[in-house]
Amino acid sequence: MADKDLENLPSELKYCYQKALTAFEKKDFDYAIQISTQALDLKFDFKEARFILHMCKREKAGSAKTGFIKTALNTLKDTVFYIQALVSRFDGAPERQIEKYEKLLTHEPNNKHILHLMAAVFMKNSLQEPARFIFEEIYAIDPKDVIALRNLGKLYYKKGLIEKSRSMYKKLLGLKSNDFEAEKALKDLDALKTIEQSFKDKDTGSFEIRTDL
Numbered sequence: 001m002a003d004k005d006l007e008n009l010p011s012e013l014k015y016c017y018q019k020a021l022t023a024f025e026k027k028d029f030d031y032a033i034q035i036s037t038q039a040l041d042l043k044f045d046f047k048e049a050r051f052i053l054h055m056c057k058r059e060k061a062g063s064a065k066t067g068f069i070k071t072a073l074n075t076l077k078d079t080v081f082y083i084q085a086l087v088s089r090f091d092g093a094p095e096r097q098i099e100k101y102e103k104l105l106t107h108e109p110n111n112k113h114i115l116h117l118m119a120a121v122f123m124k125n126s127l128q129e130p131a132r133f134i135f136e137e138i139y140a141i142d143p144k145d146v147i148a149l150r151n152l153g154k155l156y157y158k159k160g161l162i163e164k165s166r167s168m169y170k171k172l173l174g175l176k177s178n179d180f181e182a183e184k185a186l187k188d189l190d191a192l193k194t195i196e197q198s199f200k201d202k203d204t205g206s207f208e209i210r211t212d213l
Helices: 003-007 011-025 029-042 047-063 068-088 094-105 112-124 128-141 146-159 162-175 180-212
Strands: none
Touching (some): 047 128, 094 112, 112 128, 112 146, 146 162, 162 180
């Protein structure tokens, strides 16, 4: 997180973020999860805190040795959380939906299905930054996920990250050669690049003329 962005955070959020980051760096994952969750309770679209939370869950899941009985109990709990998350989709409460999905990710931090559901909540509520973060996670897990590629292409474009947008659409076309939307997006991006270059050429030309006088 950039220093200027950190300075603009409310003091309580800044405190939680810094404590969670320090705990993560010290590999105190339980405490980092606790503090980052606290930050998300204050601001559920705080993507940097969610990044720390998900990294901690992956670290814990990667090092965990789970017996059969505990695995069965976790599966049962996850089923309950999943049902609750599905029910919460109809009560217009995105915070509660995200909270349920986070509980599901505790035991399966790389579950693409859950991450897609989470991204859909953010997109539905016009929260593009946290949605982009989740799609980036999905892409890291599976670089051939066409839904993630398509949405990253759109979100990078809206963010002004033109080359990243182009890269996503090219990868999408590599997987689906007849994808009309990706083809059109690439043509639009090429047209935009041509227009920008023409303005640069005009600026350079006018500058050269002035220096010749």
